Amino acid sequence: MKMVRKILPSIIASAVFTTTGIAGAEDGFEDYRNRFEPLPYLPPIPTNNSLTEEKVELGNMLFFEPRISSSGVISCATCHNPALGWADRIPRAVGHEGQVGERNTPTVLNSGFLGAQFWDGREPDLEGQALGPIEAEVEMAMALETALDRLTEFELYQEKFADAYPDDEDPINADNLAKALATFQRTLNTPNSPFDRYLRGDISAISDQAKEGMVAFVDNGCIACHSGPAFTDSRFHAIQVPGSTDLGRYLVTGEESDKYRFRTPTLRNVAVTYPYMNNGATETLEEAVAIMGQEMLGREFDEATIDNITAFLHTLTGKMPDFEVPALP
Amino acid sequence: MKMVRKILPSIIASAVFTTTGIAGAEDGFEDYRNRFEPLPYLPPIPTNNSLTEEKVELGNMLFFEPRISSSGVISCATCHNPALGWADRIPRAVGHEGQVGERNTPTVLNSGFLGAQFWDGREPDLEGQALGPIEAEVEMAMALETALDRLTEFELYQEKFADAYPDDEDPINADNLAKALATFQRTLNTPNSPFDRYLRGDISAISDQAKEGMVAFVDNGCIACHSGPAFTDSRFHAIQVPGSTDLGRYLVTGEESDKYRFRTPTLRNVAVTYPYMNNGATETLEEAVAIMGQEMLGREFDEATIDNITAFLHTLTGKMPDFEVPALP
Incomplete structure (x- = not known):
């Protein structure tokens, strides 16, 4: 169990170490970059369940x-x-x-x-x-x-x-x-992805293609729902992805208007959490981007846009969290 | 993957460090102790599959x-x-x-x-x-x-x-x-258990009760089959444990004499690998010891003997091996 005991101190140490970014560096994308937030090292902790x-x-x-x-x-x-x-x-x-x-x-x-x-x-x-x-x-x-x-x-x-x-x-x-x-x-977080380092001022942390993808992500409106540090508004949006007849949030509320609504998924680590969509029928990130363009935004992305957004999404893969395979009784 | 790359050097370092026991210490059980072998840090490596x-x-x-x-x-x-x-x-x-x-x-x-x-x-x-x-x-x-x-x-x-x-x-x-x-x-080994340290000369590595258990283990003949560094002769012995109709080795060879024969299981880490017997129907180590006494040795162990042998078996739990939860593609 020794490793577990080290998790909290290591989170704190990392946070102190890395929030000091390379301030002031500029690459001309400040207006876009300012639309995003880096992932904190810990999520909000509820007052009735302190993190010990x-x-x-x-x-x-x-x-x-x-x-x-x-x-x-x-x-x-x-x-x-x-x-x-x-x-x-x-x-x-x-x-x-x-x-x-x-x-x-x-x-x-x-x-x-x-x-x-x-x-x-x-x-x-x-x-x-x-x-x-x-x-x-x-x-x-x-x-x-x-x-x-x-x-x-x-x-x-x-x-x-x-x-x-x-x-x-x-x-x-x-x-x-x-x-x-x-x-x-709440300890299983992936801060300090290339994109987080970029947001903190390391302008070489992501490629030019990823920056183009960031621009496309903002300009096409993906950011409307995939917003905030976890790239989700945690709200419900109607979508019927290929192969799905799932009624989604309607099954919880019984409200007609909730039919086919699903909570916006996080895009953090999306490159390593395939396949996609509520029914998992979409295998690749490129397909997922194209489908979201069609279904949510009513747009046919061209190949370059899909590739750029995909490159951007790859920068959201962070450091996998520390944990221990426990010795169970 | 970094941790994996460290496994071999760490095995070698540990071996060098710990094979130097406290030589010469005596507790009067030398004749018993000499019947056992400490677990090596690595098993035999076949010539057609080198360990890399x-x-x-x-x-x-x-x-x-x-x-x-x-x-x-x-x-x-x-x-x-x-x-x-x-x-x-x-x-x-x-x-x-x-x-x-x-x-x-x-x-x-x-x-x-x-x-x-x-x-x-x-x-x-x-x-x-x-x-x-x-x-x-x-x-x-x-x-x-x-x-x-x-x-x-x-x-x-x-x-x-x-x-x-x-x-x-x-x-x-x-x-x-x-x-x-x-x-x-072949890297998943548990050397340096309390009993191994005892065999290498640290006479305080196991309790007096465990030493009594070691004596009972030898004197009652458990060691006849549970021999060698892994406490198994790797041979086949007939046993019908409670609730089992499994024909064992007969199903492999078709030989009448192989009916109900099973390979002697290792006793290394036996305390953490419950339940016991080929059908797993025996929950506790105490029961397992009693059943083996009855079925294999024709003896009814008294309670003290069962407790002593159980204490001895607990000393065979070694350090769990290093490994990595890999990042799979």
């Missing part, structure tokens, strides 16, 4: 814990696989007994920056999100009470929950499980 | 690669999970579409020291073993040709195979896949 080393360590264990699935072999890390951009790189998630879910697995990277969780935004925050996949019949298929009972059997979890929630008499409960998982996820 | 950094790195990637399974989510690391002693801690392996296999997943830790692979010894070495689970219908369920085609699609694998097998014109083939996986597995 103990919760990060516990959350890290739970994230890799397959015994809170009914088969005993599926953990959060099965679909949110750190080897695969913390997603799964298949079109739609495969879960309990090989069942295929309806949607593509979103990466958990930078998910603390999102204002709504899941493709349909059915949960507002990571605490709300964390328990969903455990109980979902097509994912881990485990009743929450059974999962908690299973954890309680292990002395090590009794200790780690007590360490993380020292004021709770009976700390192994659903709330605390969710809070620990959410806390761990 | 490039193969270790490639094998590490392949070990965590779920896209060589037909579901796209099962990798070697699913059942040989580094968080769970490189095994799965469930009775019988769960694989493709949630199918439950016939046998308990053996750990890959120190598997390079075994003279026969699988419970029934149907392969003599790790090269032979490596491809089995990819093709097995109840495990990864992927035709080998399809797996190789899938790997060939990724430029990164083309590079890494070429790096690992520089003399091969067409390096992505079944032989080289098996060799890389076997090479990686």
Whole structure:
């Protein structure tokens, strides 16, 4: 567990070190560059779930814990696989007994920056999100009470929950499980991508082609929805991508106007979180850019524009976060 | 990949550092101690598959690669999970579409020291073993040709195979896949356990109870089969454990005398690789010791003997090996 204990100090040290950019350097794109924000080293932390080393360590264990699935072999890390951009790189998630879910697995990277969780935004925050996949019949298929009972059997979890929630008499409960998982996820960020370094003043951090892509991204209006540090407004927009009949947010609200609406996905690390769209039917970034042009903006991008935007999107791949493969009990 | 490149130098450095024991110290158990061998830092390396950094790195990637399974989510690391002693801690392996296999997943830790692979010894070495689970219908369920085609699609694998097998014109083939996986597995060793330190002369590395357990282990004849550095003779012995009708080695040879015979499992890290026996039906180490006494030795161990042997077995848990969660393409 030693490495986990080092995560917070290392985040702080990195932040101090790298926010000092090369101020003043200019390349003529200031008006465009000023439309963007670098990714902070940590997302907002909710007041009722402070970020502590103990919760990060516990959350890290739970994230890799397959015994809170009914088969005993599926953990959060099965679909949110750190080897695969913390997603799964298949079109739609495969879960309990090989069942295929309806949607593509979103990466958990930078998910603390999102204002709504899941493709349909059915949960507002990571605490709300964390328990969903455990109980979902097509994912881990485990009743929450059974999962908690299973954890309680292990002395090590009794200790780690007590360490993380020292004021709770009976700390192994659903709330605390969710809070620990959410806390761990809030450490899975990818700051300091080439584009972040560019925004901080290192004008050679991205190529001229990527800068042209940035211009196209702004001028064509991609930035209207893909805005803010995580490149998402966390709002819902109607889109029917090839092959999908998914009603999206309508399934949550029942409002006619929400049919086919989905939360804008983050574009951070988009180059390493293929395939794309809510149904994962789009394999390449170039295709995804073309489809978004057609469906959301009503434009047929020419090949050069697609290539430039794609080059720009590649600059959003940051440093993968530190974590530990835990020694589970 | 930087960490992987450090594995070999670190193995060598550790070996140099720790083989220098506290020579000469005596505790009166020399006659017992001399019956055992410390675990070397590396197992024997076959002459036709030299251990190179490039193969270790490639094998590490392949070990965590779920896209060589037909579901796209099962990798070697699913059942040989580094968080769970490189095994799965469930009775019988769960694989493709949630199918439950016939046998308990053996750990890959120190598997390079075994003279026969699988419970029934149907392969003599790790090269032979490596491809089995990819093709097995109840495990990864992927035709080998399809797996190789899938790997060939990724430029990164083309590079890494070429790096690992520089003399091969067409390096992505079944032989080289098996060799890389076997090479990686040969780095997954757990030397320097408390018992190894004890054998090297640090007489306080294990408790008095564990020493009593060592005596019982020798005097009762456990050591007859659980011998050598990995605590296995790699031979086949007949046993019918509770709940099992598995014919074992007979299914490989068809010889009547091989009915119910299984390869002696390693006892290295046995405390962290529960549950036990070929069908995984035995949950605790204490039960496992009692059953082995009854079935293999015809003895009813008293409680103190069981506790002592269990304490001894706990001293066989070594330092978990270095590895990297790879960044897959």
